[in-house]
Amino acid sequence: MTINEMKNEQFPAVSTDEWKEAAEKSLKGKSLDSLTRYTYENIKLKPLYSAEDEVDCEISQFPGFPDYRRGIYPLGYYENDWHVAQTIKYKKIDELKASLLSALEKGQTSISFEVNADTIGCLKEIIGTIYDKYPFSVNAKLFQFDFIETLLDLAGDPGETITGFTGMDPIAIFAEQGSLPIKLSELYDEWAEVIKKADQYMPHLKTILVDATPYHNGGANAVQELAAGLSVAVFHIQELLDRELPLEKILSKIVFKFSIGANFFMEIAKIRAARILWNKITEAYEAQPENRKMIIAAETSKVTKTAYDPYVNLLRSGNEAFAAVLGGIQYLHVSPYNEPENNFTSFSDRIARNTQLILKEEAHLNKTVDPAGGSWYIEHLTNELAKKSWELFLQIDDLGGIFEVMKTGWLQKQISEIREKRQMDVNTRKQSIIGTNIYANLNDKPLQLTEAPANISESDKKEMVESIPQIRLSEPFEKLRRRSEQLADKLGRKLAVGLICLGELKQHKARADFITGFIAPGGIEGIQSGEITEKEQAFSFIRETGFQHYCLCGSNEQYAEIGMDFVREIKKLFPSIKLFLAGLPNAGEEKDWLSSGIDEFIHVKSNCYKVVSALLEEMEAKMHEE
The missing domain is CATH 3.20.20.240 (Methylmalonyl-CoA mutase)
Incomplete structure (x- = not known):
């Protein structure tokens, strides 16, 4: 092909239907509607917009003229x-x-x-x-x-x-x-x-x-x-x-x-x-x-x-x-x-x-x-x-x-x-705040917060309505971090949860990393056990660390192999610990896991703020008992 021929080459026109067909193939059986979501404004967002969406849509062609959507000046x-x-x-x-x-x-x-x-x-x-x-x-x-x-x-x-x-x-x-x-x-x-x-x-x-x-x-x-x-x-x-x-x-x-x-x-x-x-x-x-x-x-x-x-x-x-x-x-x-x-x-x-x-x-x-x-x-x-x-x-x-x-x-x-x-979306990590509810750095030093002074004193208030709270969405997690830092100072050590890592690295890494990231927003460190292939290894890890909370981390296959008997043995030997399971079991298995000794499941739909707040409350309560 010559340069001139290449210049005249055009991409083939693709219809919306052809794009939809190709897109659904890449979704491996899922409908294209699975990509649709709604905003806080209750506006439906589609995966693709085109000229077809101009129906009922008046678009002024020139900036500087009504309806001014394109700006108030002709030359911007x-x-x-x-x-x-x-x-x-x-x-x-x-x-x-x-x-x-x-x-x-x-x-x-x-x-x-x-x-x-x-x-x-x-x-x-x-x-x-x-x-x-x-x-x-x-x-x-x-x-x-x-x-x-x-x-x-x-x-x-x-x-x-x-x-x-x-x-x-x-x-x-x-x-x-x-x-x-x-x-x-x-x-x-x-x-x-x-x-x-x-x-x-x-x-x-x-x-x-x-x-x-x-x-x-x-x-x-x-x-x-x-x-x-x-x-x-x-x-x-x-x-x-x-x-x-x-x-x-x-x-x-x-x-x-x-x-x-x-x-x-x-x-x-x-x-x-x-x-x-x-x-x-x-x-x-x-x-x-x-x-x-x-x-x-x-x-x-x-x-x-x-x-x-x-x-x-x-x-x-x-x-x-x-x-x-x-x-x-x-x-x-x-x-x-x-x-x-x-x-x-x-x-x-x-x-x-x-x-x-x-x-x-x-x-x-x-x-x-x-x-x-x-x-x-x-x-x-x-x-x-x-x-x-x-x-x-x-x-x-x-x-x-x-x-x-x-x-x-x-x-x-x-x-x-x-x-x-x-706030609920932030608490459940449906909405990410980098460095706060996800990818939190436990060694990070926060800004020193101060309150802005009020412009109106109580004695000067002549006409009143209910004010609208002025917020930052990260504030609840920041309060958790400050609580954990104060508790760690009193205890003289970092707060931690023990992660019982089942099987080889490839079998437990994903869930161990997830739990580590899940509890970090509360200033809590995840301490991994190393590869656990025998029950005694897990028992030794618990004795050596002496934490109040532990979490089993492994693949579904590992959970099935080690089974609920393992959980029962842990709770029998260490009845005072609280034991979590990383991931959500299959439908119908939850009650069995709970009856075996698992206290709670931590998974992607868990309320991060609620779980971490409860961990801190339990740690604070134990400190007061001691």
Whole structure:
């Protein structure tokens, strides 16, 4: 074949039916439906998506035009790059200015830091030389009024060069903390006046925030995040319209803030679906197309971060940042790997900032226009999310709106159901958290966790609802690790379970490794016996080690060969030990194994958290007895 002939060669067209036939052959008798699964959003995921899935799916062809799923700018990041908006944390106020200036010199493109009473008192000193040189990306929360007043003093008349956003979301404060220091109606009265004044003197500064992060950090799924966020936006609009702010002015001042989780494609679709729904809502208000564009500030998820094996957080944040950029955002904060400590370092800050710079400067994503557009999978997810989120949004509206469903606890209950599902999946290791519930390193030193200070004191709480717990999914296992470490310190030795390894290495290795990995998330070591081919070898191993717990590890053939009589002999000689069996016996054999002396089976469907927690409780109880 010549080069020219090779250039004209084409791959044969393959139909979907032909692909299905080939795929089912590779599954060795299983149906293709066995690859189908459902997400936390109750969206059915198929093994293949194609042009056939475009049925009932309207896909706008050009970015920068309604329905804005493909972005709000015709040339995407090429024309309007996203802002590196790393939120600067600090121990002392005098560190903040130096850290902020250093970040801006090293790639940060937005003024972003945590605001509290101390920063408000020193705000002029902190931003006095930079306030009009970089856009703001600040969630000022209840300090927004003072923040705006300080900016007005700095800006003069008018502050045309002050850009970005410095906003708050009263409903998000309710969701996160369960209270406000004044009545909500009074807060909106004051807020409306501040928004008007800020617009008069700083017309390019956005001052209204719709913060959906408390719902995400409470364990909500993407549908709940979108529906809650959009309901909050409508609540803001109605409250501010009632206070005589013009609709177009309100819309021009709104910024949405989303957390980006670990489900890569779902998170891309979430951002795209958010723009579709915002376009739909603002169109219903008869807003002009320019005011139907959604400005999005994103941050990587707090839910996914871990205290143990913390450097894995670098990879998690990188994955989440990548999804955010592909989805199309305007501001991005990438959490440093030690975020659970609530105390960043110059090193962790630099690595987090450089994650964004790699996406920009090395991956050249700042030269792209909707890179995810046209993927049948992502387009399908986008439409499914938009559809389901719209249905939930309407349901919230029928129940009286976002504030009403929070007062009654309805929204909190909906989110708690998903949170419990997520946590159960982690506890049973259906959902892996590397370094925490799987591949745990027993020699790992965890981050030193600290609680973030509350913004509202008990005496200041004037209006209250049930707050949404802000979680990290790794926390239950981290508590187990701390318990085991404290117990090990008291005992003066590592906690361990003895593994009675039956037969040759190839016969017991798989299950011995499984048990070792299964108990490691609780800080418990698996001590292997070596090859056990005679009963006396097992008895000697138990005498020499003197552990409280042992587990038989071997193949099904080994279990059948050695049999239940062996278990009875072990329990007769060592009646005080607890004996596990690695693996789940065949149906009908479980009762026989239990009656012979096996206390529990440990297998892939076991609840890891429950089993390991019980082990620690028994070890603690024995220590107290001694």
